[in-house]
Each structure stands twice: as structure tokens, then as C-alpha cells.
Amino acid sequence: MKRSLFAAVLLCAAVAVAQPPNPPNPPTAAQRAAHEAERMDKLAILLDLNDGQKAQVQTVLQAEHAKAMQLFQQQRAAGTRPTREQMKAIHDQRTAETTQQLSTVLTASQLKKFQILEQQEHGPRGGPHGPPPGAPPSDQN
Numbered sequence: 001m002k003r004s005l006f007a008a009v010l011l012c013a014a015v016a017v018a019q020p021p022n023p024p025n026p027p028t029a030a031q032r033a034a035h036e037a038e039r040m041d042k043l044a045i046l047l048d049l050n051d052g053q054k055a056q057v058q059t060v061l062q063a064e065h066a067k068a069m070q071l072f073q074q075q076r077a078a079g080t081r082p083t084r085e086q087m088k089a090i091h092d093q094r095t096a097e098t099t100q101q102l103s104t105v106l107t108a109s110q111l112k113k114f115q116i117l118e119q120q121e122h123g124p125r126g127g128p129h130g131p132p133p134g135a136p137p138s139d140q141n
Helices: 002-018 029-047 051-078 084-102 108-122
Strands: none
Touching (some): 051 084
């Protein structure tokens, strides 16, 4: 009896381990839109944007996101993968373009806050978790 129970448990465990985990469901368009609206509302509060500025900032950020997605899709369709250096150059160029466009909408103080918030969101090395272990501390303070 004990052997058959043990064999059944072992069989169930083997089947459970052998099955691949269910892939996470990607967010729906409505979920993405809700997330972006929430993010924009938080940004408007943090930067103290008026309604006109909020709409302009949202337009700039959406256009920049669309450009990034188009570039990603072009590279994917071509079957190419940029190097780390190329990715950094593209990111730096996009950041500079976004900053230039926002400088016509935001005050100098608001723009500085935006840059700080973006740096905090993406981390000092472009990731949400900060520099890799053993990296020298950044001079953010």
C-alpha cells in the first residue's frame, strides 16, 4: 500500500515538473492604456503640470514610444540585433530628442524633475535594479 501511494505521488510530481509553466498573459490594449493613463496622471502630479502641458507631454512621450517600437520592429523584421553599444547610442539619442521636445513644453524646473524621475525609473545603468554588483557607485547625490 505504501509503495503504491509513494509511486502515485512520485508520478504526479514527475508530471508536474515535466510540464512547462504557463506563459504569462500579455496585457490587453485596455490594460496598457489604463497603465499609461495612471502613469501620466502620476507624472502630472509630480511635475505639477497644467492641463495643456499634460496633453503636450503625453503627445511627446507617445510619439517617442511609437518611434522606439517602430525601430524595434524594423530590427526584428531584418533579423538583426544591435550590440550593447548600439543600443546605448540609440537610447541616448532618443533621450536627447525627448528632452529637447519637452524643453519647449516644460519649465526648467519641471524638465529637471522629469529627468530625475526617468533616471530613477530606469536606474543609473538603464535597468530598474541599478548597477551590477561590484560596479563603482554612481555620483547621483
